Amino acid sequence: MALTITDATFDEVVLKSKQPVLVDFWAAWCGPCRMVGPVIEEIATEYQGKAVVGKVDVDANQEFAAKYGVRNIPTVLVFQNGEVVGRQVGVAPKQTYADSLNALL
Numbered sequence: 001m002a003l004t005i006t007d008a009t010f011d012e013v014v015l016k017s018k019q020p021v022l023v024d025f026w027a028a029w030c031g032p033c034r035m036v037g038p039v040i041e042e043i044a045t046e047y048q049g050k051a052v053v054g055k056v057d058v059d060a061n062q063e064f065a066a067k068y069g070v071r072n073i074p075t076v077l078v079f080q081n082g083e084v085v086g087r088q089v090g091v092a093p094k095q096t097y098a099d100s101l102n103a104l105l
Contacts, residue, residue: 001041001044001045002024002040002041002043002044002053002054002055003044003052003053003054003055004054004055004057005023005054005055005056005061006056006060006061007061007062007063007064010056010061010063010064013052013054014052014054014064014079014082015079015082016082017052017079017082019050019051019052020050020051020052020078020079020080020101020104020105021051021052021053021054021078021079021080022040022043022047022051022052022053022054022076022077022078022079022097022100022101023054023055023056023076023077023078023079024036024037024040024053024054024055024056024074024075024076025055025056025058025065025070025073025074025075025076025077026055026056026057026058026073026074027057027058027059027073028057028059029059030073030074032073032074032090032091033073033074035091036074036076036091036092037055039094039097040053040055040076040097042094043094043097043098043101046098047101050101050105051101051104051105058070058073068084072089072090074089074090074091075087075088075089076088076092076097078100078101078104080104085104086100086103088100
């Protein structure tokens with residue numbers, strides 16, 4: 001299951017992770033986000049132990065969404081060693097997210 005990441009936990013969970021991290025910036029009212037949600041959950045299950053997969057609710061946690069220029073949701077960012085190495089805005093096929101993690105493993 002994807003981790004719930006908040007402004008308070010972002011630094012520890014994402015920026016200090018030794019593994020690649022995929023972060024879904026979303027909101028409950030966002031229709032496309034609801035389409036991406038189950039795909040992110042599948043990725044979280046498939047990459048358990050190999051990568052960190054989490055979700056940030058942008059309504060409740062705006063600090064890092066603003067810091068990384070998330071203006072449209074869903075936006076999925078991929079981090080490695082605390083740096084953004086991938087960005088996908090809008091709905092994409094599951095393979096797009098998988099490929100971005102596979103490139104780092």
